[in-house]
Amino acid sequence: MQWSKEEEEAARKKVEENSAVRVLLEEQVKYESEASKYWDTFYKIHKNKFFKDRNWLLREFPEILPVGQKTEEKVKELSWNHVKVHAANCFSRMHCPTMPEEKNHYRESSGSSDGQNKAGSDFSNLDSKEHRKGPLKTELFPGSNATFRILEVGCGAGNSVFPILNTLQNAPEFFLYCCDFASGAVELVKSHASYRAAQCCAFVHDVCDDGLPYPFPDGILDVILLVFVLSSIHPDRMQGVVNRLSKLLKPGGMLLFRDYGRYDKTQLRFKRGHCLSENFYVRGDGTRAYFFTKGEVHDMFCKAGLNEKQNLVDRRLQVNRKKKVKMHRVWVQGKFQKPLPFT
Numbered sequence: 001m002q003w004s005k006e007e008e009e010a011a012r013k014k015v016e017e018n019s020a021v022r023v024l025l026e027e028q029v030k031y032e033s034e035a036s037k038y039w040d041t042f043y044k045i046h047k048n049k050f051f052k053d054r055n056w057l058l059r060e061f062p063e064i065l066p067v068g069q070k071t072e073e074k075v076k077e078l079s080w081n082h083v084k085v086h087a088a089n090c091f092s093r094m095h096c097p098t099m100p101e102e103k104n105h106y107r108e109s110s111g112s113s114d115g116q117n118k119a120g121s122d123f124s125n126l127d128s129k130e131h132r133k134g135p136l137k138t139e140l141f142p143g144s145n146a147t148f149r150i151l152e153v154g155c156g157a158g159n160s161v162f163p164i165l166n167t168l169q170n171a172p173e174f175f176l177y178c179c180d181f182a183s184g185a186v187e188l189v190k191s192h193a194s195y196r197a198a199q200c201c202a203f204v205h206d207v208c209d210d211g212l213p214y215p216f217p218d219g220i221l222d223v224i225l226l227v228f229v230l231s232s233i234h235p236d237r238m239q240g241v242v243n244r245l246s247k248l249l250k251p252g253g254m255l256l257f258r259d260y261g262r263y264d265k266t267q268l269r270f271k272r273g274h275c276l277s278e279n280f281y282v283r284g285d286g287t288r289a290y291f292f293t294k295g296e297v298h299d300m301f302c303k304a305g306l307n308e309k310q311n312l313v314d315r316r317l318q319v320n321r322k323k324k325v326k327m328h329r330v331w332v333q334g335k336f337q338k339p340l341p342f343t
C-alpha cells in the first residue's frame with residue numbers, strides 16, 4: 001500500500017520528534033556491551049510465548065524448501081565436497097526458483113538505493129579479530145553428511161526453527177544450524193519437543209564477534225536466514241556481521257532477510273528519550289531495534305559481495321476499529337545470492 005504524502009510527512013515528523021533526545025553515550029555503551037544479557041533476560045521472562053511462529057516463512061522464502069524428488073539424484077551428486085568442482089551447477093540454484101510474482105501490489109520492489117547514513121557512535125571496530133578456525137571441510141562436523149544446509153542467525157526461541165524442522169522432517173539430506181547469543185534462547189530451542197539433533201544443531205554464538213568459530217567450515221551453507229535479527233545489532237557493526245556471514249555461504253547460496261522497515265508503527269510508537277542514533281532505538285527492557293530502508297539493505301548485502309535477487313518494502317495497513325486507529329506495518333524483505341565463480 002502506497003502512503004499518501006500526508007501520511008509520509010506525519011511519520012517523518014513523529015520520527016523527528018522521538019529522535020530529538022538521544023540516550024547518553026555511557027548508557028549506549030552498556031546497551032552494546034551487555035546486549036546478550038538483555039536478550040537473555042527477555043527469554044527468561046517471556047520464554048517462547050512472545051514471538052509467533054513464523055508460518056509465513058516457507059511461503060515468502062521457498063528457497064528453504066527441500067528439492068523435489070526429481071532433482072534428488074542431482075542433489076546427492078553435489079555434496080559439499082564437490083561444490084568447488086561443480087560450482088557452475090551449484091545445487092543451491094535448484095532451491096532458488098525464479099522469484100514468484102509479487103503477491104501484493106502494494107509492495108515496492110525496485111532496488112534503488114537511498115544509501116542513508118546510519119549515524120551513531122563507532123562500535124564497528126570492537127572485537128574485530130581474525131576469525132579463529134572452525135572445523136575443516138575434510139573433518140566431521142554436525143551436519144557434515146547433509147547436502148543442504150541452512151543457518152538461522154538469532155533464532156530466539158525457535159519460532160522459525162520449528163516450522164522449518166517440521167516441514168523438512170522427511171528430508172534427511174537437510175540440516176539446520178541455528179544460533180543466538182542469548183543462551184536462554186538456545187536452551188529453549190534445545191529443550192523443545194520437536195528438536196532433533198539428527199537434523200539440527202542449536203548453539204550459542206554472537207555474530208558480532210567475528211573471532212568466534214562456527215561449528216562448521218566456511219563456504220558450506222545453502223541458505224542463511226536473517227529474520228528480525230540485524231535490527232537488534234548496532235548499525236556500526238551490521239556490515240561486519242554481513243561480511244562474515246557471506247563467507248559461510250557456498251557459491252549460489254542465498255541469504256534471506258526480513259526485518260523492520262523505516263516508519264513501521266513500532267518506530268513511530270517510541271517515546272522521546274529512547275533514540276540511540278538515527279532510526280535506532282532502545283526498548284524499556286534494554287533490547288534495541290533499527291528501522292531499515294531498502295536502499296540500506298541493498299548497499300549492505302551488495303558490499304558483502306552478494307547479488308540482489310529481491311529487495312522490497314512490504315507495507316500493510318492495520319486498522320483498530322474499536323480505537324479507530326490506522327497503523328502501518330512496514331517490513332523490508334530481501335534475497336541475496338553469493339555469485340557462482342564462473343558466472
Ligand SMILES: C[S@@+](CC[C@H](N)C(=O)[O-])C[C@H]1O[C@@H](n2cnc3c(N)ncnc32)[C@H](O)[C@@H]1O
Nearest residue numbers: 039051154155156159180181182206207208229
Ligand atoms: C527480535 S528477536 C527475533 C528472533 C527470531 N529470529 C524470530 O524471528 O522469532 C532477535 C534475536 O536476535 C538475537 N540476537 C541479537 N543480537 C545477536 C547477536 N549479536 N548474535 C546472535 N544473536 C543475536 C536475540 O537474542 C534475539 O533472539
